[in-house]
Amino acid sequence: MNANTPRQSPAEWEEGAQLFDRTTRDLPTGRHQFHKERMMAQIHELQQEERTAAPSRTGRRFRLPRPAIVLPAMAAAVAAAVVAGVVTSGNGSGVESSGGVATGPALTTQVGAATTKGVPQLLDQISLAAAEGDHPTVKPGQYIYIESRTADSFLKSVDDKTTLAGHALHRRQMWKSPDGTKGWLIDPAVNDSPEGETLSLPDEQGNTPKANLNGPSYDYLAKLTTDPDALLAKIYKETKGQGNSPDQEAFTTIGDLLGESYPPAELYPALFKAAAKIPGVVVVDDAVDAVGRRGVAVARLDETSGEREEWIFDRKSHVFLGERSVQVKQNTGVDALIKPGTVTFTSAILHRAVVDDIKQTPSRSQAG
C-alpha cells in the first residue's frame, strides 16, 4: 500500500480526526470474545458444509460428537508417516507377547522443530475450536466411550539384558460411567483376556478411590472451575511434588485430561487457556499421531527425561487428534537405549461418544 497521502495538510487532517476522538471505544466487556467465538463457530460450520458438499460425500451427515471422527478418511490416506525402525541394539526379544499385543521394535519419528513463537495464538485458536465443538450431556446410567489407537516403547529387562521394546499399535476401548464408579477396558496390551476387564469400583483391593485430577470422572470434571487461572492454580496445588517438575507435571496433567477423557464443554477450552500459561510450552511444526494424521503440536520438554510430550491438533480445524511422547534428547546410562526420535507413547483418539451400556459402541446406539 502506498504511503499516507492525504492531500490536505496534516494539521487539517488532525483537526478533522479530533472530531471523532470520542467515537472510539472497546466493545463492551466480554463481547469481543463472544463475537469471536460465534464467528469461529459459524466459519467452522460453513467449512464443514463445504467439505460435505464435496463430490466424494453424499447426503448430509449428522453432526458427530466430535469433529475428530470426520478426519480418519483423510488420515487413512496418509500412510503411517511414523517410521518403524529398530533402535535397539538387542535382537530377537521383540516378538514376545505381553498381554496379547506383540511387542516389537520401537516406533521412531522425525523430531519436529519446536518454537515458542505463536504459542499463545495457537492455543487461542485451539481453545476457540474447542469451545465450538459438540460436547456430551451424559445422563446417569449412560457411559462415556473412548476409542483410541495406541502404541508405546519401553525398556525391557530380561535377566541382565535390557532392550528397547514396545507395544505395537492396537485398539483401546474404554467405557466409564459419569460418576466414575463403573467401567470397562479393552486393551490387549493391558488385559489378560480378550474380552477386557472391569474398571468398576471398588477395585480388586476393595478401594473406592475418589475422583481426582489424575483419575477424574466426568462428574468431577464437570465441577471443575472453568476459570483458566483458578484451574491452573488447582492443578499446580494438587500435583505438587509429582512428576519431574511442577510445570511439566501441570502440562502432563492437562494432557491426560485431554486424552482419554471427554471434557465437558465448559471445561474444554479452559484447559487450553490454562495450558497457555504454563512456562516452557512450545509449538511443534509437524507431528504425526498414532494413526498417521499429521498436524501441529503443542508440546513441552521434560528436561529431566529428555522426552517431549506433544498434543497433536489438526492444522486447520485445530481439533485434538491425539498425543504422544517423543524422546528428543540423548540420554545416558541404560536410558541411552531410548534414542532421540523414539516415540515412547502415542495415542490417537478416534472416537468419543456417550453410549447406553458398557461394551456398547456408538455404531449400535445413537450416541452423541
Add this chain to the structure above:
Amino acid sequence: MNVSTHMRTRVRAGESSAFAELYDSYARAVYNHVFRLTADWSTAEDVMATTFMEAWRLRDRVDPEGGSLRPWLLGIATNTARNQYRSNRRYRAAAGAAAAAELSVPDHAEEVADRVDDRRRLATALTALAALRRPEREVIALCLGEGLDYEAAAEALGIPVGTVASRLSRARKKLRTLTEAELARPAGELALKKVRGNREGGCPGRQTRGDHAHAIRPAQEGNR
C-alpha cells in the same frame, strides 16, 4: 508487506485462523467505524459481527497482493451499515436521538467534568455526521474516523480516488463550519438545535491551525 501478502493468501484460502487474527486486529476498528455510520453502539456490534461473516463469504475476492486488509474490512462494514438505514432521514433521526441522549443525562454532581466533556464531544461528532450526506459521511468516517488515506478509502468504497478527494473536501467544508460553531458553544447546551442556524460563516473559533503535531495515524496498518 510480506506479512500482509501472507495474510491475504491465508484469507483467500479460507483459513479460519486467519479470520481469528483479522478479528482480533480489526474488530474494534470496524465496531467504531460502524458506530459512526449508524449512531448506535448496539447496532454497531451487530453490524461488526455481520461484517466478519461477510468477509468470510467474500474471501475469494480479496486481491492476493496488497497491504493490510483493514480497508477491505471497513469497506464491507460500510456496505453492511448502509443496509441499516436506507434513508439519510433515518440516520439523522438516530444520530439526533443519540446526541440528545448523551447531552440530556442530568448532571450528576459526581460526574466529573471530563466525562461531561466526553459526552458533549460525542454528541458534537454525531451531530456533525448527521449534517452530511451519506456518501460524504462514509468518506469522512473512513478518512478521519479511521485514518485511511485516499487510496485506501477508494479501495474500501470501490470508487475512484478523485471521488474520495472531492467528497472529502466538500464534507470537510461543512464540518468545519459546524464543529467550530459547536465547540465554541458553552458546555451543556443542546447541540442538536444549533446545527441548522450555523451552517454558514464559521467563527474562527477555538481551534488553532498549524500548531498540531503530525500525529496522524498511519493509514496502512490498523489501530487495534
